[in-house]
């Protein structure tokens with residue numbers, strides 16, 4: 001199982017083959033895990049990945065466990 005590598009930030013293009021883009025705008029992206037990628041925080045496969053460069057973010061009820069990963073440029077929220 002391939003784990004997302006965030007040691008030098010998150011580059012969506014490295015994983016584009018297995019992440020389906022649900023929607024995006026200038027500073028955020030919502031992707032679906034189609035290739036069983038593992039979460040960089042807990043090392044388990046995740047379902048959805050939200051990537052945001054915004055300073056503040058509000059999410060609805062995730063209704064499942066989630067992990068948060070911070071890089072220099074963005075925050076990643078991964079749902080399980």
Ligand SMILES: [Zn+2]
Nearest residue numbers: 039041042067
């Ligand atoms: Zn996780």
